[in-house]
Amino acid sequence: MPVVARKALKPRTKPAEIRREDILRAATALFIAKGVGTTTIDEIATRAEVAKGTFYLYFASKEDVVAALRERFVTGFRDRIHRAIGACPADDWTARLKSFVQAGIAAYLDEYQLHDVVFHDHRPDQRRMKGDNPLLGDLSSLLASGTRAGAWSVDHPDLAAIVLFNGLHGTVDHAIEHGILDGGGLAENLSALFLRMLRPD
Amino acid sequence: MPVVARKALKPRTKPAEIRREDILRAATALFIAKGVGTTTIDEIATRAEVAKGTFYLYFASKEDVVAALRERFVTGFRDRIHRAIGACPADDWTARLKSFVQAGIAAYLDEYQLHDVVFHDHRPDQRRMKGDNPLLGDLSSLLASGTRAGAWSVDHPDLAAIVLFNGLHGTVDHAIEHGILDGGGLAENLSALFLRMLRPD
Amino acid sequence: MPVVARKALKPRTKPAEIRREDILRAATALFIAKGVGTTTIDEIATRAEVAKGTFYLYFASKEDVVAALRERFVTGFRDRIHRAIGACPADDWTARLKSFVQAGIAAYLDEYQLHDVVFHDHRPDQRRMKGDNPLLGDLSSLLASGTRAGAWSVDHPDLAAIVLFNGLHGTVDHAIEHGILDGGGLAENLSALFLRMLRPD
Amino acid sequence: MPVVARKALKPRTKPAEIRREDILRAATALFIAKGVGTTTIDEIATRAEVAKGTFYLYFASKEDVVAALRERFVTGFRDRIHRAIGACPADDWTARLKSFVQAGIAAYLDEYQLHDVVFHDHRPDQRRMKGDNPLLGDLSSLLASGTRAGAWSVDHPDLAAIVLFNGLHGTVDHAIEHGILDGGGLAENLSALFLRMLRPD
């Protein structure tokens, strides 16, 4: 009777981080393909090549997975925008705003499917977390700083930030719906519109 | 004890429209209170004082109810705005835009709970119906007309309409989240912001 | 305001026998097309252009309809065979048996769909009614009479009747399954086989 | 009280084959007792001492269970007949045929309840599978071989096989209906009848 290995072939234990990643990746693909509600834990586990029980070793529930993906989405989105803005001269406010718009549109167009998954709340208390959107603060700061620097003029930076952010969001939604994927032209027009809003009297 | 009544109390058969209304009302209350997903047909039927089978006599599924409510919500919302605009002098474009904003905010604040229920799609193809939003067309027309009349200036009325509408929407969302229910002040500031955007160069 | 007729157009009341027939006809078509179990009372009523409640005025249940159809099927089947036999010379036993076979096959091929409907019992006590099959008695008598007349020889007419009847039944079933619809050839071969069984030693 | 056991008593996990068997056994008993249509999955699960969900781990539906039982019934039935025939001298054709009849009757009498359950199709396309009956082929071969060996004479072995098989089937049905459970005498008479049919001219 052979005593040796046999299990060396398929290491039953992977580093936890990898496992988690496997599951997250599998879930993302399925959520995008068939929606969160329709995807079963079973399917996620199968696709991640993991037993159903193992899933629960890493996540408490399906919603927990969605939350993790949301976290990651928001961070990634924000980083991307920050990187774009960071590439602009510190005192070129118009460029910074344009970068915000351009990077925001591009990032959204790239990942709107994940966005939909991740912001498709099922709970009635959805009205709690949106306020946490850190981009609103970023944008508000940008507007306020530009105003202070005399680049433009805004009375209520918070309000303007909300309008700009939602305007951008809605514009991309509209573009996606209508199959327009030319983010460049979109960014151009949108920036122009936003800058009109910021013109001093 | 009156002998006459007896049947007046519990008419087995009600006019279809009333029955439908009963069910719709019951569903609305439950959807708002505990979410669409968590509400069962059973609960709706019980609350509407109707047998489960009767529910299916009037609606094909829970989603069918949501669709009916959505229809009604959209129509009501739009009517309210139209009524407000209609009360303004036909050539006072600024007043018309302000009315749009004010009525939109008020209507949304009044009914955002129903709004949430009704736009909480479960399907992954949510990206189909939003474009049907007739208010976008209304707003775009308003902007274009005002431009033609020389009241203000817009390069891309459709784009501007999207930004305004989503800006308004997002602003109210934000207000609700933060417990601000002073629609008046909100409308004031928002209109001012929008009008800045429309100023000719 | 016209007071006249209005109802003369569509006489709400049809003679009971007609109504019953309408329902029976509708049920038959549906049962054949989609099976008894799958057909709903609603469908029968709709097809018969009658209200659901009216259905219950004429039949106590779906099974009651099936029973009525069965009754009718059996009677018709038997009549057809009797007519065929009756057309033969009273003392030509071979011809009478052949007629039985031929008419039986023809009738079955013509109406096997209804046969299937009508003998597709759902109850576990199916083992009760088959014995009522009057054709077995008819056939047994025929065999006994022929034997007494010296045309052939049978030890146990009842047993032989069962074998012949079921043999015939099974043969047609087989033919139908295999798409053979030439009843003539079938009857020829089957009669020959049966007559071999009846040959005296 | 033994302390060791505890888990031996109610092993949460049983070998799949045993579980399947438990369910099949429970279903059979219920189907026989109250019919397939009337038996609910719930009842089967309860009787098999299994959760309802577990049922669906092993079978896709009630019909799936019936199909499994049918499969098993047909195989068992055929095996039994083959065993009986196999016990006869290879060249004693009469004995072989008698064995077929005798074993067929005995097997059917023993298991007609299961037979009824298993062949109580609900679908309108019942006319598809019967032809698959492998016993017809077996019987046809037997008849042809006996003919070739000069033991008897048959013109159309396939047709004769159908008649014999259905004759046998119908005879037992009749016997059951009338409470005759003496398979022996039945076999005697039936074999005699069949052999008459096979006599050379």
Place this chain on the structure above:
DNA sequence: TATGAATGAGCTTTCATTCAT
């Protein structure tokens, strides 16, 4: 006699979660 709105018991099926191994 005829209607058809209303009933509600009852069935199948799904799936998140547990837990013995």
Place this chain on the structure above:
DNA sequence: TATGAATGAAAGCTCATTCAT
């Protein structure tokens, strides 16, 4: 850490039947 068989609550939907008109 990993497994996956087992669980069982929960929910949607159907349809035979009733009954007030």
